[in-house]
Amino acid sequence: MSQIPYIFTQLTSFIDRDYFEMLVKRYKGNAYVKSYTCWNHLSTMLWAQLTSRSSLRDIECSLRGHKEKLYRMGMGKHISRNTIANANACRDVAIFRELAQRMMSKASSVGFRNAELDGIGRNFRVNGFFAADSTTITMSLDRFHWSTPQNGQAGVKLHTMFDLLRQVPAMSLITGHEERDQTFMDDYPICGGNIYLFDKAYVKARSLYRIEQLGAWFVVRIKDNMKYVVLEERLQDEDRRVMGDKRIAFTSRGARQGYPVPLRLVQYYSPEKNCLLEFITNNMELPPLLVALLYRYRWDIEIWHKWVKQHLHIVSFYGTSANAVMIQIYVAVISYCVLALVADSFHAEGSLYEFSRLLSTALTEKKWLADLVLQYKQEESSETKTESKEPSLFDGLW
Numbered sequence: 001m002s003q004i005p006y007i008f009t010q011l012t013s014f015i016d017r018d019y020f021e022m023l024v025k026r027y028k029g030n031a032y033v034k035s036y037t038c039w040n041h042l043s044t045m046l047w048a049q050l051t052s053r054s055s056l057r058d059i060e061c062s063l064r065g066h067k068e069k070l071y072r073m074g075m076g077k078h079i080s081r082n083t084i085a086n087a088n089a090c091r092d093v094a095i096f097r098e099l100a101q102r103m104m105s106k107a108s109s110v111g112f113r114n115a116e117l118d119g120i121g122r123n124f125r126v127n128g129f130f131a132a133d134s135t136t137i138t139m140s141l142d143r144f145h146w147s148t149p150q151n152g153q154a155g156v157k158l159h160t161m162f163d164l165l166r167q168v169p170a171m172s173l174i175t176g177h178e179e180r181d182q183t184f185m186d187d188y189p190i191c192g193g194n195i196y197l198f199d200k201a202y203v204k205a206r207s208l209y210r211i212e213q214l215g216a217w218f219v220v221r222i223k224d225n226m227k228y229v230v231l232e233e234r235l236q237d238e239d240r241r242v243m244g245d246k247r248i249a250f251t252s253r254g255a256r257q258g259y260p261v262p263l264r265l266v267q268y269y270s271p272e273k274n275c276l277l278e279f280i281t282n283n284m285e286l287p288p289l290l291v292a293l294l295y296r297y298r299w300d301i302e303i304w305h306k307w308v309k310q311h312l313h314i315v316s317f318y319g320t321s322a323n324a325v326m327i328q329i330y331v332a333v334i335s336y337c338v339l340a341l342v343a344d345s346f347h348a349e350g351s352l353y354e355f356s357r358l359l360s361t362a363l364t365e366k367k368w369l370a371d372l373v374l375q376y377k378q379e380e381s382s383e384t385k386t387e388s389k390e391p392s393l394f395d396g397l398w
Helices: 007-012 017-026 038-050 056-064 081-090 093-107 115-124 181-187 205-213 253-258 288-296 299-311 322-345 352-360 369-389
Strands: 128-139 154-163 168-176 194-198 217-221 228-233 242-250 263-270 275-281
Touching: 007 038, 007 322, 007 369, 017 038, 017 093, 038 056, 038 081, 038 093, 038 322, 038 352, 056 081, 081 322, 093 168, 093 322, 115 128, 115 288, 128 181, 128 299, 154 181, 154 299, 154 322, 168 181, 168 322, 181 205, 194 288, 205 217, 205 253, 217 288, 228 263, 242 253, 242 288, 263 288, 275 288, 299 322, 299 352, 322 352, 352 369
Parallel strands: 128 194, 194 217
Antiparallel strands: 128 154, 154 168, 217 275, 228 242, 242 263, 263 275
16 A cells, blocks of 8 residues: 655645756766755755754754655755755755746746636637736845845845746746846746736836747837837826827837837826826837736736735755855745646635745645645635634624
8 A cells, every 4th residue: 555645745845856857867966966965955944944944053953843754745854054054065055946937837837816817818819917026125235245245235136937827936046236237037937919018227228129029919108218209199097087199109229220120109197106107118018007007917916026025935945155145046936836837736715825834834744735725725615614704793784
């Protein structure tokens, strides 16, 4: 009779082990290693992320009570904080960076989590919606002295392209926090038939024209100093919030050379902010109000960045070297993709945060994931029914 594997082992089975071992062989990750292999290292870092460990000592102490389970969970026979620290400092970051990209590609197969965007895509023949942005993770310059100082602080920047339909990252790249966002626009993967949403930091004519040439569309806020000429005033939208819908062309020499064809300018009054927002796009068919609405969905990537910082461990670090910092962030992205894949596979309802908290308390249990999710669904359903039956103080007043 086969044994039921640990919950943690079932989670790591969603990682392509053969691809990971290929990366280890390519970058010689196990060269001169006697016991603590790259897979042991990855498993330990995943445990730290899923259980919200705050330091190397915390990781060591949390695993000390499960010493007899470590080998079967893929972490090796013995783990010490010195072993983890040495692996974080010496292992090639490329192993974890390319595995993170592989997991993001794998997560692109999960079901849609945004029904409204799905409906817009069907009505206007759009394949997908993506938002690009970056977030800065600040650190102490005294401890992370390798970082280029900015305003007296050290830091790194996480550049992300986020799939708004599936609520998963499509690409993540770590750079120094001194790098400009638009520098990496050409590194983002662009596919025809998709709409890409950018903030004003990404107004780069040559890169926007690349999106046009690849058969995709973009929506981006304009900079205050952008120079253009109005070629045509389009029909005014009935909605009063739409202040203008125009066909324009760049007039400055560099922008005109980088983007030589006309664009569309949509001017939208935001009642919430009490200001005028201006967007440029190469899609001439979408209703102007919808252009503004799509840009509001760009906020999802901001929420994701906050989620990762708050619920995965990338604000305080297990090591002070650049290598250790990048490995920890890429493992956090891998952890998120694993959670998204597991939640989609077992049709887990509710937020991914609640699902991650459920799993974090059951990692060393020998129980099938499907049974754990089913039990969670049943208990949540019974609690909802109980709450609905509880008498209210205001019953009978209306």
